[in-house]
Amino acid sequence: xxxxxxxxxxxxxxxxxxxxxxxxxxxxxxxxxxxxxxxxxxxxxxxxxxxxxxxxxxxxxxxxxxxxxxxxxxxxxxxxxxxxxxxxxxxxxxxxxxxxxxxxxxxxxxxxxxxxxxxxxxxxxxxxxxxxxxxxxxxxxxxxxxxxxxxxxxxxxxxxxxxxxxxxxxxxxxxxxxxxxxxxxxxxxxxxxxxxxxxxxxxxxxxxxxxxxxxxxxxxxxxxxxxxxxxxxxxxxxxxxxxxxxxxxxxxxxxxxxxxxxxxxxxxxxxxxxxxxxxxxxxxxxxxxxxxxxxxxxxxxxxxxxxxxxxxxxxxxxxxxxxxxxxxxxxxxxxxxxxxxxxxxxxxxxxxxxxxxxxxxxxxxxxxxxxxxxxxxxxxxxxxxxxxx
Numbered sequence: 001x002x003x004x005x006x007x008x009x010x011x012x013x014x015x016x017x018x019x020x021x022x023x024x025x026x027x028x029x030x031x032x033x034x035x036x037x038x039x040x041x042x043x044x045x046x047x048x049x050x051x052x053x054x055x056x057x058x059x060x061x062x063x064x065x066x067x068x069x070x071x072x073x074x075x076x077x078x079x080x081x082x083x084x085x086x087x088x089x090x091x092x093x094x095x096x097x098x099x100x101x102x103x104x105x106x107x108x109x110x111x112x113x114x115x116x117x118x119x120x121x122x123x124x125x126x127x128x129x130x131x132x133x134x135x136x137x138x139x140x141x142x143x144x145x146x147x148x149x150x151x152x153x154x155x156x157x158x159x160x161x162x163x164x165x166x167x168x169x170x171x172x173x174x175x176x177x178x179x180x181x182x183x184x185x186x187x188x189x190x191x192x193x194x195x196x197x198x199x200x201x202x203x204x205x206x207x208x209x210x211x212x213x214x215x216x217x218x219x220x221x222x223x224x225x226x227x228x229x230x231x232x233x234x235x236x237x238x239x240x241x242x243x244x245x246x247x248x249x250x251x252x253x254x255x256x257x258x259x260x261x262x263x264x265x266x267x268x269x270x271x272x273x274x275x276x277x278x279x280x281x282x283x284x285x286x287x288x289x290x291x292x293x294x295x296x297x298x299x300x301x302x303x304x305x306x307x308x309x310x311x312x313x314x315x316x317x318x319x320x321x322x323x324x325x326x327x328x329x330x331x332x333x334x335x336x337x338x339x340x341x342x343x344x345x346x347x348x349x350x351x352x353x354x355x356x357x358x359x360x361x362x363x364x365x366x367x368x369x370x371x372x373x374x375x376x377x378x379x380x381x382x383x384x385x386x387x388x389x
Contacts, residue, residue, distance in 0.1 A: 030105055031104060034091065034107060034108060037091055040146050041111065045084030045085055048077040066129055069125060072125035090107065108149075120165055123168070124168040127173040133189075140189045140193030148197060158193055158194045161190060162186060169183055225237070228287075231284055231288075232284075233308070239303075239309065239311065243259075255314065258312045258317055258352065259309060259354055260310040260323070261364070262308050262309075262324075262327075262348065264286065265345065267279065267282075281338040283302075286345070289327075289330070297315065298313060298315070309367075317352075321351050321382060325382055328346075346380035348379050348381060349370075350368060350384070351370055351383070370383040370384050
């Protein structure tokens with residue numbers, strides 16, 4: 001009995017895990033279903049029209065049953081063609097705007113019902129003159145391939161399809177032997193459609209989860225390649241990409257950008273007095289302050305060691321100096337709390353224009369020159385250089 005409980009718990013855990021995985025990908029699968037339906041529904045409409053024209057032009061009923069059959073087939077395809085047209089327009093409209101998952105799910109279920117009822121209606125009317133149930137096989141296959149659903153929803157969908165098929169067969173087919181054969185074939189078709197749907201779901205889910213893993217790995221690699229591991233700021237390589245973009249923009253008339261190069265004053269003393277781990281925490285806190293102070297005005301990177309660099313796109317030199325001074329004054333007055341220590345630091349800054357028609361290194365040399373001037377003039381200050389020395 002205890003072994004049975006163990007198996008029951010394992011099964012419960014497995015199904016719980018499967019349920020969570022299925023729920024996690026459901027919205028993406030529904031979106032893919034709808035994108036497939038954009039192509040499927042117009043095809044259904046074309047097939048409807050082809051059947052209508054064929055029966056009107058090429059087939060002349062010779063009996064009352066045949067006339068009833070043709071009328072029924074043409075009517076069903078006519079109604080289907082109208083619904084297909086409306087659905088096609090709705091799907092095109094939905095694709096143009098960002099529809100909610102609920103809206104997409106409603107469309108998906110409506111189309112599933114529409115295709116299912118189309119197939120069963122055609123099969124039912126066919127029983128007037130033929131034993132053909134091929135349309136039911138077609139809809140079972142189409143539902144499995146084009147409208148992929150979670151396993152519980154799939155089972156419910158095909159159960160409804162089978163019950164509907166059995167009921168309508170018993171109404172429209174009066175020959176017991178043919179009825180039995182058709183119903184058995186109907187069970188086979190439902191089993192085929194169910195298998196296709198379950199396999200499609202598993203394949204789609206695996207593809208989505210695999211893509212998520214790939215995307216996650218790409219983000220990790222990007223973080224390694226473009227972000228500083230200690231501070232979380234972009235590194236110099238990523239920052240230089242932003243500079244290249246800005247240099248291209250600077251060719252436009254009236255466009256001006258600046259850079260600020262800053263360095264922590266006497267940072268070696270912090271490391272010597274408190275230790276490098278404490279110094280690293282100071283760098284992290286400073287990076288956080290810089291990111292918050294600069295905000296959306298620019299891009300802040302760790303240039304190396306205790307040096308940081310800020311790109312201020314579309315900001316004049318006077319405004320850049322103002323921003324730099326605000327940052328300098330703020331850092332000078334606030335303490336950095338690391339473990340049980342209260343540490344005060346100051347920074348020196350060099351500012352310059354990101355000049356038109358020149359590469360970045362010309363601007364960097366001027367910013368470095370300005371930073372050197374700030375340190376020579378007593379530190380905890382900002383200097384700027386407009387033209388090369």
